[in-house]
Amino acid sequence: MSELSIFFGLLTVFVLAIFVGFEVISKVPTTLHTPLMSATNAIHGIVLVGAIIVTVKLLDPAHALATPLLTAITIVAVALGTINVVGGFAVTERMLQMFKKREPSKK
Numbered sequence: 001m002s003e004l005s006i007f008f009g010l011l012t013v014f015v016l017a018i019f020v021g022f023e024v025i026s027k028v029p030t031t032l033h034t035p036l037m038s039a040t041n042a043i044h045g046i047v048l049v050g051a052i053i054v055t056v057k058l059l060d061p062a063h064a065l066a067t068p069l070l071t072a073i074t075i076v077a078v079a080l081g082t083i084n085v086v087g088g089f090a091v092t093e094r095m096l097q098m099f100k101k102r103e104p105s106k107k
Contacts, residue, residue, distance in 0.1 A: 037095075041088040048081045 028036055055074040058066050 038092050041085055045085050047087055050080055051078050
């Protein structure tokens, strides 16, 4: 297979994943949003660990794919992924705080 056909195959999978993801997320009722986001954040945390492992492997100059551009892209991806996971857990925690009973105010 040529590199171009591999690229178009991966691009096709990426575009289809976007459409499927949009359809699935748009059908989620609001009552399930918080538990779904918690699960998604946990899964994304696992993906982030994999991205860190790939980045460490690419930092080895003996690796066949170790180019400065690819290394920079993976480092940026790990940084953005980390921001996404931390922000997702912060938003989930804030949403869960809305369901806690509030102490009655003392007058």
